[in-house]
Amino acid sequence: TLSDRLTSVLQNLRGRGRLSEADIDATAREIRIALLEADVALPVVRTFIAQIKERAKGAEVSGALNPAQQVVKIVNEELVAILGGETRRLSLAKNPPTVIMLAGLQGSGKTTLAGKLARWLVGQGHTPLLVACDLQRPNAVNQLQVVGERAGVPTYAPEPGNGVGDPVDVARRSIDEARRAQHDVVIVDTAGRLGVDEEMMRQAADIREAVQPDEVLFVVDAMIGQDAVNTAEAFRDGVGFTGVVLTKLDGDARGGAALSVREVTGQPIMFASNGEKLEDFDAFHPDRMASRILGMGDVLTLIEQAEQAFDKDQAEAAAAKIGTGELTLEDFLEQMLAVRKMGPIANLLGMLPGAGQMKDQLAQVDDSHLDRLQAIIRGMTPAERNDPKIINASRRQRIAKGSGVAIREVNDLVNRFYEARKMMQQMAGRFGFPGGARGGS
Ligand code: GDP
Ligand code: MG
Numbered sequence: 001t002l003s004d005r006l007t008s009v010l011q012n013l014r015g016r017g018r019l020s021e022a023d024i025d026a027t028a029r030e031i032r033i034a035l036l037e038a039d040v041a042l043p044v045v046r047t048f049i050a051q052i053k054e055r056a057k058g059a060e061v062s063g064a065l066n067p068a069q070q071v072v073k074i075v076n077e078e079l080v081a082i083l084g085g086e087t088r089r090l091s092l093a094k095n096p097p098t099v100i101m102l103a104g105l106q107g108s109g110k111t112t113l114a115g116k117l118a119r120w121l122v123g124q125g126h127t128p129l130l131v132a133c134d135l136q137r138p139n140a141v142n143q144l145q146v147v148g149e150r151a152g153v154p155t156y157a158p159e160p161g162n163g164v165g166d167p168v169d170v171a172r173r174s175i176d177e178a179r180r181a182q183h184d185v186v187i188v189d190t191a192g193r194l195g196v197d198e199e200m201m202r203q204a205a206d207i208r209e210a211v212q213p214d215e216v217l218f219v220v221d222a223m224i225g226q227d228a229v230n231t232a233e234a235f236r237d238g239v240g241f242t243g244v245v246l247t248k249l250d251g252d253a254r255g256g257a258a259l260s261v262r263e264v265t266g267q268p269i270m271f272a273s274n275g276e277k278l279e280d281f282d283a284f285h286p287d288r289m290a291s292r293i294l295g296m297g298d299v300l301t302l303i304e305q306a307e308q309a310f311d312k313d314q315a316e317a318a319a320a321k322i323g324t325g326e327l328t329l330e331d332f333l334e335q336m337l338a339v340r341k342m343g344p345i346a347n348l349l350g351m352l353p354g355a356g357q358m359k360d361q362l363a364q365v366d367d368s369h370l371d372r373l374q375a376i377i378r379g380m381t382p383a384e385r386n387d388p389k390i391i392n393a394s395r396r397q398r399i400a401k402g403s404g405v406a407i408r409e410v411n412d413l414v415n416r417f418y419e420a421r422k423m424m425q426q427m428a429g430r431f432g433f434p435g436g437a438r439g440g441s
Helices: 002-013 019-037 042-057 067-082 111-121 138-153 169-179 198-211 223-239 256-265 286-294 297-309 312-324 327-342 345-351 353-363 367-378 382-386 395-401 408-429
Strands: 098-103 128-133 185-190 217-222 243-247 269-273 281-283
Touching: 019 042, 019 067, 019 256, 019 286, 042 223, 042 256, 067 185, 067 256, 067 286, 067 297, 098 111, 098 198, 111 128, 111 138, 111 185, 111 217, 111 243, 111 269, 128 138, 128 169, 138 198, 138 345, 169 198, 198 223, 198 312, 217 223, 223 243, 223 256, 243 256, 256 286, 256 327, 269 286, 286 297, 286 408, 327 367, 327 382, 327 408, 367 395, 367 408, 395 408
Parallel strands: 098 185, 098 217, 128 185, 217 243, 243 269
Antiparallel strands: 269 281
């Protein structure tokens, strides 16, 4: 995974203060592989990486992050921006009904989406009408009706026995029906083909022409991978659309299609479908998709928290001490306070790549425990904090009494401190704190 590879990049780049061209290139290479693995189309990857490099060159180096983290942060920000920043809402017609038309390849999830969208709109107080304009497949009308029943909304379809209706005609008549029966939204389900094909495009374009939809949503399967670009371009040119819906995000696709479609068509991704059930549906969240594409949500969270909580100078001083094993109880206390600002310590350490094998130790660290540790350290004299070796039996007794704990707890703390110092030294070596290279006792 990218997270693993990034760990080694982090090591390679540790301890440097500036984003050099080499740093940027090295990290950009990893990002490039991650994007390709996420199925982002190659031309889109190229454009994107070039953009990233440009921005990274001019970037200020932050105190809280090392160069690789800094590049990752920039990549993430750019991804979120390209994926659309804030989510766009459906545009509703001033004079109802609002017409929403669905277009996309067969199997992309249009009919399922029609039901999801209907249910979602009902939840917002709307009274949608589903319209069956996929008259190509024998079972398509029935499938929409079933979905509509589940969502609790009626479906408008050609009368059975009237022969195969004309989808354009059905679409047109459905608008009158919606006015008559006071439906304020009409959702038009259309036919798709397995591949892009002229007849399908023409039919969809004719339906669009006939009903003048307020929104045309291009429905695209997130698993489509590299084909996303061609398909999106074909629908943009053949029918045109105002928004994108990404489906099947419950699968293991990393979601590169989102970036490809967005970059190529410039249209916003509005909804995300993540399952077969009607409730498996949500507004699209660019930030979540960005971390899915990068495959490193935890690292991104960590970067964010590190930036928020760390005082630059203090962090550097402490990190240097951790790396060289000169950590004192005073630093230990300071670090504990700084770390607590970042949230529960177990979460924090669990987010570091490679921290998996320390899970058991982490499980023992809880916040109320930290409160007691803090009290004990506060009960020590500065000399004791700076040089824990001098804490003999009579001092332990005094500290225990002063901080209201058992002597055993003071002993525990001192022992744990030595353990922690050793562990931090090892971690420093692994995660590239300055000075870590010299660590390892
Ligand atoms: P259409 O041909 O575009 O109308 O696609 P359908 O709505 O018929 O969906 C095709 C298949 O994909 C069906 O078996 C759906 O149950 C399934 N499907 C649709 N959306 C999703 C989704 O978000 N996740 C999963 N796992 N399956 C989906
Ligand atoms: Mg369908």
